[in-house]
Amino acid sequence: MHIDFVDQTLRDGQQSLWGLRMRAFQAAPALPYLDRTGFKVIDLTGAGMFQVLLRSFHDDPWASTDFLIQGLPNSTVRAGMRTISVIGFGFVPDSIIDLWIHTLSRHGVKSFWIYDCLFDMGIMHRVANVCLAASAQPVPAVMYGLTDLHTDEFFAARAGEIAGWDGIETVYFEDAPGVLTPERAATLLPAIKKATAGKRVELHCHNTTGLSPLVYIEGMKCGIDILHTASRSMANGASLPSTEAMLETIGVLGHTHGLDVSMLEPVRRHFAEEAEASGYETGIPNEFSLLPYRHQLPGGMTGTLKSQLAQHNMEHRLPEVLDEIVLVREDLGQPVMATPFSQLVGIQAVLNIVAGERYKVVPDEVIQYTLGHYGPLMRPVEPDVADRILSQPRAADFKGWERPQPTLRELRQKLGLTISDEELLLRAMCPDSDVDAMLASGPPRTEPRTKASELLAGIADLVQDSRSLRQLRVTRPDLSISLRRREPTPV
Numbered sequence: 293m294h295i296d297f298v299d300q301t302l303r304d305g306q307q308s309l310w311g312l313r314m315r316a317f318q319a320a321p322a323l324p325y326l327d328r329t330g331f332k333v334i335d336l337t338g339a340g341m342f343q344v345l346l347r348s349f350h351d352d353p354w355a356s357t358d359f360l361i362q363g364l365p366n367s368t369v370r371a372g373m374r375t376i377s378v379i380g381f382g383f384v385p386d387s388i389i390d391l392w393i394h395t396l397s398r399h400g401v402k403s404f405w406i407y408d409c410l411f412d413m414g415i416m417h418r419v420a421n422v423c424l425a426a427s428a429q430p431v432p433a434v435m436y437g438l439t440d441l442h443t444d445e446f447f448a449a450r451a452g453e454i455a456g457w458d459g460i461e462t463v464y465f466e467d468a469p470g471v472l473t474p475e476r477a478a479t480l481l482p483a484i485k486k487a488t489a490g491k492r493v494e495l496h497c498h499n500t501t502g503l504s505p506l507v508y509i510e511g512m513k514c515g516i517d518i519l520h521t522a523s524r525s526m527a528n529g530a531s532l533p534s535t536e537a538m539l540e541t542i543g544v545l546g547h548t549h550g551l552d553v554s555m556l557e558p559v560r561r562h563f564a565e566e567a568e569a570s571g572y573e574t575g576i577p578n579e580f581s582l583l584p585y586r587h588q589l590p591g592g593m594t595g596t597l598k599s600q601l602a603q604h605n606m607e608h609r610l611p612e613v614l615d616e617i618v619l620v621r622e623d624l625g626q627p628v629m630a631t632p633f634s635q636l637v638g639i640q641a642v643l644n645i646v647a648g649e650r651y652k653v654v655p656d657e658v659i660q661y662t663l664g665h666y667g668p669l670m671r672p673v674e675p676d677v678a679d680r681i682l683s684q685p686r687a688a689d690f691k692g693w694e695r696p697q698p699t700l701r702e703l704r705q706k707l708g709l710t711i712s713d714e715e716l717l718l719r720a721m722c723p724d725s726d727v728d729a730m731l732a733s734g735p736p737r738t739e740p741r742t743k744a745s746e747l748l749a750g751i752a753d754l755v756q757d758s759r760s761l762r763q764l765r766v767t768r769p770d771l772s773i774s775l776r777r778r779e780p781t782p783v
Contacts, residue, residue, distance in 0.1 A: 293512065294548045296332040297535060298494060298520045301559065302360070303335040303372070305526030308498065309573040311599035312344040316356040317737045318570070322523075322562045323363030329555040332518060333403050334364055338372035339379045339392075340631070346722055350729045351736035354399065354714045359738050361400040370403035370431070371396055373423075374631065375415045376666070376695065379721040381632040381657045383665070385697045388720055390422050395713050397426040405464050407433040409628040410667030411450055417457055424459045431494065432457070433464040434484065437628030438471045438588060441670045444480045452487030462492040462518065467507070468590035468630040470500025470530075477510040485514045496520035498532055500584045500594075502577055505533045505541060512547065523556065525564040528575035530594035536560070569741060587617045588629040589638070597638055609645060616641035619650075624661065625671035636661055651680040659687050665695070 301322070306314040326334060337360070342353035361369055377383055378392050393404065404423045408416045420430035432454040434447055447465075454463050465484060472480070485493055495511045495518065497504035508519055520532055527534035536556055542549060567574045589597070601607045620641045627633040636657050644650045660666060662673045662681045673681065681687065704711075707719045718727045764775040 293515070293517045294550070295512070295542050296518045297538075297549065297551060298333045298335060298370075298496070298518060299326060299329070299331040299522065299535070300335050300496075300520050300532050301326065301523040301526045301563070303337060303341070303370075304496075304498075304520075305522035305531045305575070307340065308531035308594060309526060309529060309575055310567070310570075312341050313348065313570075313572070313599070314341075315345065315349060315351060315737065316359045317740055318566050319360060320363065320738060320740045322559045323360065325555040325558045325562075327364045327366050328552060329559075330551045331367065333370050334367045335405075335520075336360055336364070336369040336371060336401070339374070340372075342718075343379045343722070345736075346718065346726050346730055349736075350726070350733040352730050353718075356736050357396075357399055357401075359736070368403055369401055370405060371401045373404045373406045373419060375406065375408040375412065375419050377632065378717075381635060382721075383660075383695045384721060385695065385703075386418075387698065387700045387703065388717065389419060391700060391713060392717055393419070393422050393428065394426045395717060397423075397428045401428065403429045403431060405431040405433050407435050407464075407466070407630065408667065409435050409437075409630050409633050410669065412667040413450065413453055415667075416454075420457055420460065429461060430459065431462055431464045432460065433466050435628045435630050436465065436467040436472055436480075437469070437626070437630075438585060439626040439628070441626055442628070444483045447480060448483040448487040451484045451493075452489065455488040455491040460491065462494050463488050464494045464496065466630070467497040467504070468593075468634070469584060469588035470498035470504055470590075471585050471588055472497055472504075472507050474503060474506040474510050477507045478513075481507075481511050481516060482514040485516060492518055494518040494520065496532065498530060498590065499528050500530055500578060502580050505537065508533065508538060509541065509545070512542070512545065522575070523559045523563055525560045525567065525574045528577045529573065531575050534575070566741070583614065587614045588621065588634075589614065589617060590630050590634050593629075593631070593634040593638060601642075606642075612645050613638070613641050616644050620644065623674045623677040624658075625669050625673055627661075627669075632657070632666070633661070651677060654681050654684045654686075656686055656690070659684060660690055660693075663687075663690055663693075665690065665693060 302314065302319055306312065337357055345351040345353045345356055373393065378388060406416055406419050416432055420432055423430035434451045436447065451463050454460060493516045495508060495516050497507050519538055521527065521535040521538050522532050524534040524536045539549060539551065539553065564574050598607065598610065601610055617637055620637045621627065621629065624637060629637065639655055640658050643653045647653050659681055662678055703716065703720060707716055715727065762777050766773045
């Protein structure tokens, strides 16, 4: 077969390893190489990246996205899309969902992967149609989870339904926790391929246990010919398999590809250097472990959880949190562990550990999930746990609650009649204080970081060219560097 690749370096790779903290200037030097490699699609952004850029750095996520897309003029770029929420885990009206898709499309995003881990197929179909109306290609996803409830037949039936929708060219299968084994893949993936009736299937599996390359081989055996990978320095670990390793594998198997392999090393080298400069992880293949099959923490959530625990000096309690995640996931009816449910389970687990009592503190989102507001539950929450959750004072506010559906006109009257669609979206989903800080900070940085070797070479040139220069001082509020010319030692 001829194998196509979807690159995940800039989105899921950095989400899994860097906690979505990649800024425009950190990606800039790699863009020309990624653009010329020949990927079918480059997965570029999503609501989570918007939120981190806005909240953590006060970077304008729209301007950052524009910069990245301008650096990828020959590539089709993609964004992730949930069905009833965008930024954060709160619900948003359909008017915001639709405006989000149309606005991203105007900025150059022409491919959207769409997912709903509770498989509310009607809502997913509606969002796919909105993508088509926005002149973008919808790629609906079947999200894998290792549960007692989701059988091969269940997943195949959903894949078959998606393949029958108008305008669908490919069906996306994702194993976010990286817990699909080659043995299960040998039965599941052929069932999905058969159910999709000739449509192409994309395979996206995190390499959490080190087995996803074997899963990819099983996928190719049954005719799956689109693989998701990342540059080696942003692959493996909680991320996906590396492009470099998969190219070797498909070559051994006799398959072909259209990638320019000379473009791969500059990307690998750049992100390895950038990770070292920023104190972030690079991808290292994990040793096999059975633990991920218990907690099923997605690759992207792994990076985010580690980052959040470190911010509160709790990184040493990660093993406790992982054990509690196993229990909470069972309590909540074995949801598929991907956004937002991996976050709901993870946050509840952290709260249970910190509070010292299970379900003493319960976020609104867990209450809403228990009441079915996120969609139909395949299995109800455990009765005793549901009683504790629904005894929270906030539970009364959500009984009989329905997702508000204000129009854009109503939202503009509330948020500002003259603001742009981009600002309207941010203000509708994010605190005004974050948006105000972003506007005050000006355009995001896009100039790449100067390497230490280049900086030293520049200083050496300056000193060499200015024989009369005796002292050089560089100062900023938090740093001062002073260099003094050394006088020659008398003979």
